[in-house]
Amino acid sequence: MIKVAVDASGGDLGNAPVLAGVRDALKADPDLFVSLYCDDASHTEALKSSSFPSYLRSRLSLHLCGESVAMDDKPIQALRNKASSSMAKAIQAVAQKDAQAVLSSGNTAALVGFGLQLLGTIPGVTRPAICTALPSSKGRTWFLDMGANLEPTLEQMLANARMGAGQCRLFDNIQSPRVGVLSVGSEAIKGTQIQQDLAAELAKEPGVNFVGFAEGADLFSGAFDLVVCDGLTGNVALKTAEGVAHFLTDELRTVLSRHWVARISYLLLRGSLKKFRRRMDPARYNGAALLGLDGLVVKSHGASDSGAFENALLLTADMARLDALNFLKGELQGASAGVS
Amino acid sequence: MIKVAVDASGGDLGNAPVLAGVRDALKADPDLFVSLYCDDASHTEALKSSSFPSYLRSRLSLHLCGESVAMDDKPIQALRNKASSSMAKAIQAVAQKDAQAVLSSGNTAALVGFGLQLLGTIPGVTRPAICTALPSSKGRTWFLDMGANLEPTLEQMLANARMGAGQCRLFDNIQSPRVGVLSVGSEAIKGTQIQQDLAAELAKEPGVNFVGFAEGADLFSGAFDLVVCDGLTGNVALKTAEGVAHFLTDELRTVLSRHWVARISYLLLRGSLKKFRRRMDPARYNGAALLGLDGLVVKSHGASDSGAFENALLLTADMARLDALNFLKGELQGASAGVS
Numbered sequence: 001m002i003k004v005a006v007d008a009s010g011g012d013l014g015n016a017p018v019l020a021g022v023r024d025a026l027k028a029d030p031d032l033f034v035s036l037y038c039d040d041a042s043h044t045e046a047l048k049s050s051s052f053p054s055y056l057r058s059r060l061s062l063h064l065c066g067e068s069v070a071m072d073d074k075p076i077q078a079l080r081n082k083a084s085s086s087m088a089k090a091i092q093a094v095a096q097k098d099a100q101a102v103l104s105s106g107n108t109a110a111l112v113g114f115g116l117q118l119l120g121t122i123p124g125v126t127r128p129a130i131c132t133a134l135p136s137s138k139g140r141t142w143f144l145d146m147g148a149n150l151e152p153t154l155e156q157m158l159a160n161a162r163m164g165a166g167q168c169r170l171f172d173n174i175q176s177p178r179v180g181v182l183s184v185g186s187e188a189i190k191g192t193q194i195q196q197d198l199a200a201e202l203a204k205e206p207g208v209n210f211v212g213f214a215e216g217a218d219l220f221s222g223a224f225d226l227v228v229c230d231g232l233t234g235n236v237a238l239k240t241a242e243g244v245a246h247f248l249t250d251e252l253r254t255v256l257s258r259h260w261v262a263r264i265s266y267l268l269l270r271g272s273l274k275k276f277r278r279r280m281d282p283a284r285y286n287g288a289a290l291l292g293l294d295g296l297v298v299k300s301h302g303a304s305d306s307g308a309f310e311n312a313l314l315l316t317a318d319m320a321r322l323d324a325l326n327f328l329k330g331e332l333q334g335a336s337a338g339v340s
Numbered sequence: 341m342i343k344v345a346v347d348a349s350g351g352d353l354g355n356a357p358v359l360a361g362v363r364d365a366l367k368a369d370p371d372l373f374v375s376l377y378c379d380d381a382s383h384t385e386a387l388k389s390s391s392f393p394s395y396l397r398s399r400l401s402l403h404l405c406g407e408s409v410a411m412d413d414k415p416i417q418a419l420r421n422k423a424s425s426s427m428a429k430a431i432q433a434v435a436q437k438d439a440q441a442v443l444s445s446g447n448t449a450a451l452v453g454f455g456l457q458l459l460g461t462i463p464g465v466t467r468p469a470i471c472t473a474l475p476s477s478k479g480r481t482w483f484l485d486m487g488a489n490l491e492p493t494l495e496q497m498l499a500n501a502r503m504g505a506g507q508c509r510l511f512d513n514i515q516s517p518r519v520g521v522l523s524v525g526s527e528a529i530k531g532t533q534i535q536q537d538l539a540a541e542l543a544k545e546p547g548v549n550f551v552g553f554a555e556g557a558d559l560f561s562g563a564f565d566l567v568v569c570d571g572l573t574g575n576v577a578l579k580t581a582e583g584v585a586h587f588l589t590d591e592l593r594t595v596l597s598r599h600w601v602a603r604i605s606y607l608l609l610r611g612s613l614k615k616f617r618r619r620m621d622p623a624r625y626n627g628a629a630l631l632g633l634d635g636l637v638v639k640s641h642g643a644s645d646s647g648a649f650e651n652a653l654l655l656t657a658d659m660a661r662l663d664a665l666n667f668l669k670g671e672l673q674g675a676s677a678g679v680s
Contacts, residue, residue, distance in 0.1 A: 240560075
């Protein structure tokens with residue numbers, strides 16, 4: 001039995017994709033139990049009217065909260081004024097061991113803030129990092145930080161690299177991951193001072209294969225198992241990738257609808273193109289872990305549809321099943337022991 | 341008559357795409373004259389054996405140089421030891437008014453270094469910025485800095501914004517461009533201190549329509565005419581965009597070749613897809629200006645094929661034709677006058 005607390009009130013698209021995603025994840029994973037934290041009775045209504053089969057209802061509990069965190073709430077104000085929000089209550093469930101992990105598609109900065117306030121960090125970590133795996137032609141590349149810590153210190157970046165290496169070991173069974181520091185062109189000058197210092201540290205780090213500096217294109221080239229960077233660069237890179245993917249699918253649709261031969265071909269190809277769309281959209285590769293918090297917290301994309309939310313929920317359940325938190329604690333203890 | 345100095349020895353793909361690109365640009369633009377700076381006699385051979393029609397040869401002059409800057413040369417060493425390289429000699433031609441602009445697909449850091457050493461900067465600018473226009477669904481978005489200055493000061497970023505606004509006015513006739521500062525998610529915390537300070541300055545800046553913070557996806561959304569950021573973030577964003585574009589075209593090809601219906605459709609669609617590929621690949625949108633130098637310097641993508649190099653050369657000729665350098669000087673004078 002795996003119990004995940006779900007903040008049902010975050011996200012840009014309302015609660016419908018969250019509810020549909022929860023339903024489909026409960027169908028897909030018979031071990032999964034969900035505690036749903038909602039901001040008002042509207043969700044009870046939504047739940048009643050939706051096609052939520054009664055046999056799944058026994059694995060779903062509903063918790064009504066007074067309020068929710070808005071996407072444009074400033075995190076400091078959310079922390080001060082919204083302690084009874086669905087987001088805070090869902091994280092609280094993990095802190096009180098009522099759930100093994102929490103999933104939210106809400107305001108990222110508030111999620112980081114409540115995570116720090118209610119769960120704290122694990123030994124060796126002072127700030128969490130947002131981590132996900134990106135698709136590549138040869139598998140996938142773990143990537144962090146995607147925006148939790150815009151200007152990390154060297155120590156924080158090193159802790160992030162260790163946590164990312166842990167993800168490679170736990171999820172992909174890669175014992176000595178190929179690691180890169182995201183920076184400018186691989187030729188000539190290699191990034192900022194902190195990036196050069198981090199590279200020097202990682203070259204000495206046991207248990208990783210430090211390859212060198214990575215460029216933006218390497219996030220999808222398959223040349224690295226893990227790429228590390230500050231939260232500002234990481235957030236911009238990820239959102240640029242999403243932007244390009246959307247721009248290109250739109251362009252492709254336009255090209256394919258312009259000519260009658262193309263239009264007929266498009267009908268024939270629709271199935272293949274649908275698969276392509278799913279594979280190419282980083283939002284489908286959904287579910288980013290807030291590593292370093294003393295509790296499992298996963299962020300779903302703010303614009304998640306039901307399929308993307310289901311993916312993130314199944315990932316969250318897997319992290320709980322693999323006991324990713326204690327694995328990570330062990331990794332960081334081992335790393336600091338290895339260094340001293 | 342427009343005369344462009346071309347560094348023929350830079351780039352990852354050797355001189356063949358450079359020579360073919362020069363030939364096609366000379367065909368396309370009857371006003372264009374090219375001074376080709378090459379590192380050894382091999383280029384003379386290449387030129388002889390290539391299909392270079394003799395009627396174009398009168399607009400081409402060849403300058404043999406002792407050496408070239410390698411892609412992995414450290415810029416400091418290049419500056420010290422390679423003053424007679426094809427790159428340095430081509431820039432020197434602009435400094436001595438033998439050419440109106442220079443184009444190179446070589447080592448970016450060395451190009452910035454030689455540009456600073458041989459041309460200096462225009463008043464109001466202390467470091468150049470690399471600027472290009474990215475395609476969007478609604479036109480294009482000017483973007484800088486793509487990697488000339490990894491950690492700019494507030495003053496440097498403000499000068500970059502003014503130069504970028506100048507590009508919008510000169511090339512797209514947009515008098516009051518919609519300007520954004522590239523940062524993390526538009527909700528919640530808005531980037532680093534320097535980004536917030538820059539936003540405050542731009543909100544007061546006359547002649548621009550400051551919209552606010554932009555996310556990575558906005559580089560291709562058409563919501564901004566100009567997006568400004570530091571060189572580290574900009575370089576990573578651009579190379580990420582390229583990586584996604586390549587990854588996706590490869591995926592598309594795989595999807596389209598997997599099934600016989602798809603394979604037949606692919607043959608029917610080949611023309612449309614070729615257009616799509618051209619449109620989607622940021623390398624096709626080739627030619628990035630090193631704004632702020634006291635001379636027109638354009639960087640072509642290191643992996644430019646002949647078509648991409650031709651594009652960059654035609655753009656370089658256009659910049660010279662429009663007298664972009666003096667326009668930019670006027671813009672910066674006007675801006676600092678407006679502020680004081």
